[in-house]
Amino acid sequence: MQYRWDFPAVWNHLDMLIVGLIGTVELALVSIVLGVIVGFVVALMRLSHRRALRTPATAFVEFYRNTPPIVHFFWFFYALPIVIGLSFEPFTAAVLALSTQSGAFYAEVFRGGIVSIERGQWEGAKALGMNYRAVLRRVILPQALRRMVAPFVDRSFELTKTTALASSLAYAELLYQAMQVNSITYRPMEVYTTIAIMYFIVLFAASNLMRLVEYRLSRVG
């Protein structure tokens, strides 16, 4: 069991891994932004009095929370194009899968934050003559947003880890690039250990940074 480590063989292809890392970050950021928009709309639908809005929103959330992400990736890449008659780039399919899936989770974050504000405040603001949008924007969201920071960060962290699944659609993110480097160098041990460390550094740094932001925000309140 004498194994000769050869990390330099991998480091010679570090540029490929950096390209992958950028691909990962791009995919994560685009999906977070779109996911938040989807989540906000779905949350408002779920809180609506109209059943026609509430039921589909609930079904959307439950469907995404109870099915594996990899199924969504393949579905958007291989199945949806058949229905709509045009095919997607791997990046587009991955963004669709990630932003709808995280949208379902963000919707729960928004909903949880909004319902955590007592009903009396809605009624009070309404009594002052504010309409639905004004109450939401001026009264409810400013308070609720602070409570949403921690679960929002958790969700975005999970989403960033899930971007690795895009490798199965041949999108050039970190894991996919590692597979390419592996096929050049035949050094799986070094390649996969290197990217595990890269993921770890990025995610660990991001989560600690966010925890600091969370802490600051919680002290303001």
Place this chain on the structure above:
Amino acid sequence: MEYTWDFKVILDSFPLLLRGLVVTIELWILAFAIGLSLGFAVSLARVSSRGWLNGPAIGYVELFRNTPVLVQLIWFYYAFPIVLGAQLSPFTAAALSLTLNTSAYCAEIFRGGIVSIARGQWEGAKAIGMTRAMTMRRVILPQVLKRMLPAFTNRGIELAKVTSLASLLAVNELMYQGRLLSSTYYRPLEILTVVALVYFVLIYPGSYLSARIERRLAARD
């Protein structure tokens, strides 16, 4: 945008999908059962005051939580055998990485529960002559197990979803069968949709149960 659904394909492929479902459930039960017990052991090391136990346990937990689970699967299948000097079957590699991943998350749940009990109870139990193991079993765990239940069910749900990644190592579980069948019949829309629904039926009861337990515990407090 005229698409004729072919339902016969679904009937034809159902037996194979069910066979995949059995493998999914096997993988799930195996990883959850061992992951829970291993997680408990790691949490004991994690709360230990001895640095040589505590340090590695922190490293273990953080490593598994801050890297994508797909990277862990790939690492255990392609890289680990090199250190081990023996090839692992896809199922073994998947079971191993999912177990270790689950154990890291479960360790944090156990730790959260254990440290939530006031230190005074440890001292009190010691004062009446109980050993540490006895205190854990008779005093600490009975109080926290119920409170940890929603966290563990959530973990179980996550794990059920994550088993689908084993398909990327060619473990013949549900998602793998789905991909294979959809390329055989050239009917990804029907088959991948059915795969998603089968996962939903498998996972939804768990999350329904978890939400109920959570609500009940919240009502009691």
